[in-house]
Amino acid sequence: MTVIYGLLYAAYFMLLGSGMRVMFNWVSGQHVLIHKKTEFFAQSFFQGIFLHVVLFNILQFFPLAHSWILILTGSLVSACLLVLILAQYHGKMLRFQSIAPTRLSLSLLVLVTAGTCLIYWNGRLLPNIAWDSWMIWEGKAKQWLAQGLNVEISQWQEWIGNPQAVFNVSAHYPDGISLLYFLPKLIFTDSNPVVHVLALVAYALTTLLMISRLAKFNTPGYLQLVFVMVMYSIPLINNHLMIFGYADIWMAMYVLLIMLTLMDYQDEGHQGTGLTIIGYLLLLPMLKLEGWVWLGLFVLAHLLVKAYRSRFRSHLAVVATVAIIVMMITDGIHLSTPLGQLIINSQQLVVFNLLNTPLEFSDIYAALLTGFFWQNNWSFIWLGLPFLLVTFFTQNQNRASQVSHVFMLLALLCFLFLFFFTTASQWARDLTALNRVVLQLTPCYLFLLFKMLSQLRGVADQPDPA
Amino acid sequence: MERVTVNYRLVLYWLLSMLALLLCLWFPTEQKIPRDLPPIDLVKSFEVEPSYLYFLDNQFHAVAGNRLEIGLKKKYLKNKFQRYNTLVINDLNISLNKVISLNWTLNKQRHKVPLNLTRTSVNRIDFNTRKAKDIKNLHLLIEHNPEMGIHKDPLDEVTFSSMYLSNGHPSGQPAVDFSEWLDYSPVKFNSINGYTSPDNTHLKKLILKVGTWLLISVVLYVLLGVNGQQLIGTLLIGWLLVSIPYWYNFHRQQNQLQEAFPENSSYLNALDRQAMDTARSITSKLESLPAFDPKQHKLVIFGPNQFIYLRLFYHLSEYDVAVHNTLRDLSQTSAKAIYVFFAGSGKLCHPAMAHQWTYMTSDQLSNQSFDRIGTPPVKVVTMEADYCMVMTR
Numbered sequence: 001m002t003v004i005y006g007l008l009y010a011a012y013f014m015l016l017g018s019g020m021r022v023m024f025n026w027v028s029g030q031h032v033l034i035h036k037k038t039e040f041f042a043q044s045f046f047q048g049i050f051l052h053v054v055l056f057n058i059l060q061f062f063p064l065a066h067s068w069i070l071i072l073t074g075s076l077v078s079a080c081l082l083v084l085i086l087a088q089y090h091g092k093m094l095r096f097q098s099i100a101p102t103r104l105s106l107s108l109l110v111l112v113t114a115g116t117c118l119i120y121w122n123g124r125l126l127p128n129i130a131w132d133s134w135m136i137w138e139g140k141a142k143q144w145l146a147q148g149l150n151v152e153i154s155q156w157q158e159w160i161g162n163p164q165a166v167f168n169v170s171a172h173y174p175d176g177i178s179l180l181y182f183l184p185k186l187i188f189t190d191s192n193p194v195v196h197v198l199a200l201v202a203y204a205l206t207t208l209l210m211i212s213r214l215a216k217f218n219t220p221g222y223l224q225l226v227f228v229m230v231m232y233s234i235p236l237i238n239n240h241l242m243i244f245g246y247a248d249i250w251m252a253m254y255v256l257l258i259m260l261t262l263m264d265y266q267d268e269g270h271q272g273t274g275l276t277i278i279g280y281l282l283l284l285p286m287l288k289l290e291g292w293v294w295l296g297l298f299v300l301a302h303l304l305v306k307a308y309r310s311r312f313r314s315h316l317a318v319v320a321t322v323a324i325i326v327m328m329i330t331d332g333i334h335l336s337t338p339l340g341q342l343i344i345n346s347q348q349l350v351v352f353n354l355l356n357t358p359l360e361f362s363d364i365y366a367a368l369l370t371g372f373f374w375q376n377n378w379s380f381i382w383l384g385l386p387f388l389l390v391t392f393f394t395q396n397q398n399r400a401s402q403v404s405h406v407f408m409l410l411a412l413l414c415f416l417f418l419f420f421f422t423t424a425s426q427w428a429r430d431l432t433a434l435n436r437v438v439l440q441l442t443p444c445y446l447f448l449l450f451k452m453l454s455q456l457r458g459v460a461d462q463p464d465p466a
Numbered sequence: 467m468e469r470v471t472v473n474y475r476l477v478l479y480w481l482l483s484m485l486a487l488l489l490c491l492w493f494p495t496e497q498k499i500p501r502d503l504p505p506i507d508l509v510k511s512f513e514v515e516p517s518y519l520y521f522l523d524n525q526f527h528a529v530a531g532n533r534l535e536i537g538l539k540k541k542y543l544k545n546k547f548q549r550y551n552t553l554v555i556n557d558l559n560i561s562l563n564k565v566i567s568l569n570w571t572l573n574k575q576r577h578k579v580p581l582n583l584t585r586t587s588v589n590r591i592d593f594n595t596r597k598a599k600d601i602k603n604l605h606l607l608i609e610h611n612p613e614m615g616i617h618k619d620p621l622d623e624v625t626f627s628s629m630y631l632s633n634g635h636p637s638g639q640p641a642v643d644f645s646e647w648l649d650y651s652p653v654k655f656n657s658i659n660g661y662t663s664p665d666n667t668h669l670k671k672l673i674l675k676v677g678t679w680l681l682i683s684v685v686l687y688v689l690l691g692v693n694g695q696q697l698i699g700t701l702l703i704g705w706l707l708v709s710i711p712y713w714y715n716f717h718r719q720q721n722q723l724q725e726a727f728p729e730n731s732s733y734l735n736a737l738d739r740q741a742m743d744t745a746r747s748i749t750s751k752l753e754s755l756p757a758f759d760p761k762q763h764k765l766v767i768f769g770p771n772q773f774i775y776l777r778l779f780y781h782l783s784e785y786d787v788a789v790h791n792t793l794r795d796l797s798q799t800s801a802k803a804i805y806v807f808f809a810g811s812g813k814l815c816h817p818a819m820a821h822q823w824t825y826m827t828s829d830q831l832s833n834q835s836f837d838r839i840g841t842p843p844v845k846v847v848t849m850e851a852d853y854c855m856v857m858t859r
Contacts (some may be wrong), residue, residue: 142780
């Protein structure tokens with residue numbers, strides 16, 4: 001039954017996302033052309049999660065009884081269903097491109113399902129052992145269930161002086177993932193397995209989206225099958241799906257989704273795709289504190305590619321060089337803004353209230369080499385990193401690929417900087433932080449690696465002349 | 467004609483690539499050690515109570531509870547035992563909730579080598595000394611791994627047919643390598659960070675060997691100009707090779723989890739069961755208190771942010787509960803609260819001690835004597851064997 005409940009919960013997100021998407025197109029007077037059903041429903045699922053998190057964050061402002069929350073959620077589901085029905089039968093909004101399932105697409109689906117079942121097979125036996133889950137994500141949902149969704153959750157100092165507040169050690173963590181636990185907790189007796197199934201569905205849909213995008217690069221079928229096999233045999237990822245409850249796997253999926261959607265946007269320039277990217281970007285800091293780092297990196301990658309392709313790029317390069325020289329002469333930046341201080345110099349890095357760390361070199365080469373290269377089978381694929389970096393510069397890339405490459409480079413540089421020069425080095429030594437960053441980057445890296453492989457001599461399928 | 471050339475290149479690519487793979491896998495990476503030393507049977511040197519070790523059906527049976535130490539008496543070992551570099555256990559059958567290690571002390575420093583949990587366990591040993599007399603307290607240790615689950619009957623048997631020290635394995639280095647690569651890495655609370663810890667990278671050599679082969683194959687791909695599909699085939703073989711240990715581990719994991727969590731319980735481990743029992747006891751005490759109002763009273767568990775206290779917090783989270791371990795903060799609050807103290811801090815519930823910590827602020831302690839303070843602002847609610855509770859008046 002748990003599996004069915006989990007699948008129903010996943011269907012709820014798909015319904016929310018589809019409804020929102022159709023509604024947007026309806027308002028903007030466009031048709032929803034669905035090329036691939038898997039792609040449409042996968043994107044709708046992740047858009048649905050965004051909508052759910054935002055809506056429930058808003059509901060937290062109101063002192064609503066749980067029954068009211070259930071009524072509102074039910075109404076929302078009904079409204080989405082109604083929009084889809086009306087769109088289909090009256091407005092003819094949805095247009096499916098009739099694509100018959102091929103042997104390849106069926107094989108891929110079977111492989112993804114088999115991988116998902118295998119992880120569930122081991123994971124279902126485990127209780128909720130992930131600290132972050134029972135303490136923060138599920139923990140907060142449990143507190144909301146007992147005290148109400150709008151109860152203020154705070155740390156000791158605020159809690160002890162406020163009779164209305166409840167305590168949580170990690171009260172300052174964002175509520176995004178906790179909100180995924182809340183609804184199942186409200187409806188089912190054992191909510192954790194339901195969210196576990198949800199995470200497995202999310203990962204399966206991420207894999208399908210990656211395959212879809214690889215197919216657009218003319219990646220042959222056998223390579224797509226190898227890709228799925230690799231996606232489901234990396235213990236670092238599988239552990240996060242098995243011992244479910246840490247935010248890193250969600251971060252990994254959304255970082256990847258943003259990269260894929262950004263590529264779609266560069267290709268098609270569709271307004272709805274642009275809004276989807278903004279939604280996904282905004283969701284990152286709602287899932288985990290360091291989400292804003294990824295957000296910043298994506299924005300920077302986009303701007304850099306835009307600047308590179310601009311006709312004023314030489315002017316922009318001069319301005320950037322001058323700015324760097326001025327910074328070096330004046331020993332960095334020291335700004336006081338309404339958001340907080342921005343200090344960048346050789347001794348200190350302060351970015352508003354998000355980061356405040358002294359800058360000092362730490363020798364973490366050994367941990368870094370171990371984290372990337374000497375641990376388990378995922379280390380084997382990272383041996384391809386130098387080849388990938390070389391192809392960034394040697395192969396001709398379209399704008400969509402350029403953005404993803406610049407993002408990957410920026411992400412690697414950013415985390416190398418954080419580990420070598422900031423207090424983050426203390427977590428790099430025991431591989432705790434290092435492996436999580438590796439995890440968050442692994443899907444993106446795998447995608448780019450397989451894209452590179454499909455560009456090898458004689459590998460890519462011949463593009464459809466149509 | 468051209469087609470023949472392509473096939474020739476293809477055959478050459480795979481021939482050279484497979485040769486390179488065999489060379490990489492079997493290339494000796496260990497320092498050569500003279501094999502003139504005969505193996506030393508360790509069983510003869512065992513020092514353990516007979517009831518804990520017996521021989522039956524050609525197998526040694528070690529009855530291991532939570533911890534079984536089997537001493538290795540040096541007088542039964544040869545003088546040069548420190549020169550041996552391999553410990554072999556044949557037909558090892560050990561519960562997946564147990565670990566076995568070789569331990570000794572050298573220059574007052576403890577050394578511990580976890581032994582591979584494979585049927586034929588071949589382990590590299592380096593005693594780090596040339597003098598046997600420097601090695602003290604040499605022993606084998608079989609321990610229960612309590613991290614995962616509540617094992618109902620930890621008193622199970624570890625069996626093996628022989629155990630000896632040797633220089634290398636008769637089957638050569640591959641036997642040592644395979645034992646190391648197929649070693650069982652059970653899932654742990656911190657497995658979320660990967661299966662391997664920074665000081666136990668037992669797959670490093672495999673990755674290096676397969677990675678070197680891959681590099682050679684890339685060079686062959688460039689030089690011979692074969693189709694990219696061949697390189698992808700090479701990559702696939704490489705991936706399968708480095709993933710076999712994981713899949714084998716994954717399969718054994720299933721057996722261990724079935725053993726560790728047979729009843730699909732919500733307890734994380736034995737410690738969590740203890741926390742749950744304590745939480746139930748606290749709940750029943752609170753519910754029986756007429757003065758207790760869940761909407762007004764805050765419940766404070768006095769303790770650090772450690773597993774047992776945080777789990778207690780989790781099990782009690784239907785109340786307005788917190789975990790805190792700064793006594794001064796408790797004394798300075800005006801909130802209506804119930805404080806829960808555990809074993810070490812249980813004395814804080816006694817009236818005399820309650821006087822002290824509830825008046826800890828410096829001005830109150832310096833200006834007033836205990837006589838003039840009168841009754842403390844807290845009263846004892848309950849005194850249990852493992853915890854006590856006080857309530858603000």
